[in-house]
Amino acid sequence: MTTLPTTDLLRERATAALARCGAEPVDDAAGLPGRTPLTGGVLFGVPATDPEGVGAAVGAAHAAFRDSWRDTPAPQRGELVRRLGELLRAHKSDLADLVTIEAGKIRSEALGEVQEMIDVCDFAVGLSRQLYGRTMPSERPGHRLMETWHPLGVVGVVTAFNFPVAVWSWNTAIALVCGDTVVWKPSEAAPMTALACHALLARAAADTGAPADVHRLVPGGRETGAALADDPRVALVSATGSVRMGREVAPRVAARFGRCLLELGGNNAAVVAPSADLDLATRGVVFGAAGTAGQRCTTQRRLIVHEDVADAFLDRVVAAYGRLAERIGDPFDDATLVGPLIGEGAYDAMRAALDRAAADGGTVLAGGARCLEKEAPDAYYVEPAVVRMPAQTDIVRDETFAPILYVLTYRDFDEAVALHNGVPQGLSGSVFTQDQREAERFLAADGADCGIANVNIGTSGAEIGGAFGGEKETGGGRESGSDAWRAYMRRATNTVNHSGELPLAQGVNFL
Ligand code: UN1
Secondary structure, eight states: OOOOOOHHHHHHHHHHHHHHTTOOOOOOTTSEEEEOTTTOOEEEEEOOOOHHHHHHHHHHHHHHHHHTGGGSOHHHHHHHHHHHHHHHHHTHHHHHHHHHHHHOOOHHHHHHHHHHHHHHHHHHHHHTTOOOOOEEOOSSTTEEEEEEEEEOOEEEEEOOSSSTTHHHHHHHHHHHHTTOEEEEEOOTTOHHHHHHHHHHHHHHHHHHTOOGGGEEEOOOSHHHHHHHHHOTTEEEEEEESOHHHHHHHHHHHHHTTOEEEEEOOOOEEEEEOTTSOHHHHHHHHHHHHHGGGGOSTTOEEEEEEETTTHHHHHHHHHHHHHHHHTTBSOTTSTTOOBOOOSOHHHHHHHHHHHHHHHHTTOEEEEOOOEESTTTOTTSOEEOOEEEEOSSOOHHHHSOOSSSEEEEEEESSHHHHHHHHHOSSEESEEEEEOSOHHHHHHHHSTTSOOSSEEEESSOSSOOOTTSEEOOEETTOSOOEESTTGGGGGEEEEEEEEEOSSOOOOGGGOOOO
16 A cells, blocks of 8 residues: 555646646636545636537637638648647656546556557548548449548547546547547546647647647536537537436437437456466456456456356456555556546445445455545545356446446356347457357357457457447447548548430439
């Protein structure tokens, strides 16, 4: 166990990092409380944007889109993102400090999150020369049939506290090369990292001659998000957060025929088969379930282990959780593996879930206790928990955003797949096996029903090169790599006639 830094020290450290990133110092007592989960203390008040402010920001971003950005050649738009990537490299440590202070991530995960931003900038720069459309054979002589991808408009980006900067960068780097402008509503719990990112992007814009209004920041709460969802000038709302948030945002955007890209809850499972390399699986499961204190969308929340290896595997997992329990505390300390939960609400949800699991017949195999309560009564450090369940009850089917791993056992692989898919969410899933048929079955059409399906690695920690997102209540959106860029552009189908005739399609005769 480590001693925790004081709120004053963290405020100093955050102020210095913000200043190095070029963010104006702010302290608006009436604004959003910029809190640190390390101590629970408030560092600054960050001014919130009211609905009129959102309208003004969208108006400015829309004018920048219409008057200049959409007509700027895509490779030139890539220059802005290239410069942003350079600034992110230069300020990697500053941003990681802010991510640790604001989201509670351990140092290596905070640095990893900033690396994810750098990676997606590199990807987007390459993409700026590859926004390919297809040419299709026309059925008519002397005609050409093709598609063109055009910029879409203003993209409203809504992000969550747990990846306060990476998810913004997935959306923003891609949107900018696609010729869109961005209005960002960060999580209420993470306004400081947003100030730093906005300042770095503003500098990149100034350095590359891009309009300042390619990016606007609108910190705020629900009303701010609602104003963004309702504004008809926002062509795409890309929102990451809870299923509850998605249920509010999606119908509002749909009512005005806007586009939505949703990345909502996950309830991710790993199947551990009898042939699995149990040491490797233990590492995969423990990082998946307890990493980031269980606060990733991709966190592993369920373990589905074959009954023949259940005892041997659980012995390993429980022993690893015992070692983790010694390494909970100050996320700035290199020895720490588990930082704090984001706040009291998360802790209450964890307690309530553990109580319900016990009422359903669950047995706690490891963890679950609160730690460091005396040192930091307003902060919520917990031992990640493992709970063996007699069945996949309602609480197991729910996403509780805290480090609880529910354990279920299976007898045959069909049963494992059915349990795996038997939840409302569909983000990510894994199988640990050395049996090729099981691995292939897991990835097949009748296998895992998630947007991300892995073999012999855990459920979390996806690379940016693939498309990120999931099915069912996860919302269906795809962000980041592969061809996710298409969601940020509009497709036009073009038919060009270079003959002197006017043949109609499908052989229709007229006049
Ligand atoms: C999230 O939790 O919202 O795959 C994003 C991962 C990270 C991103 C998680 N690259 O775990």
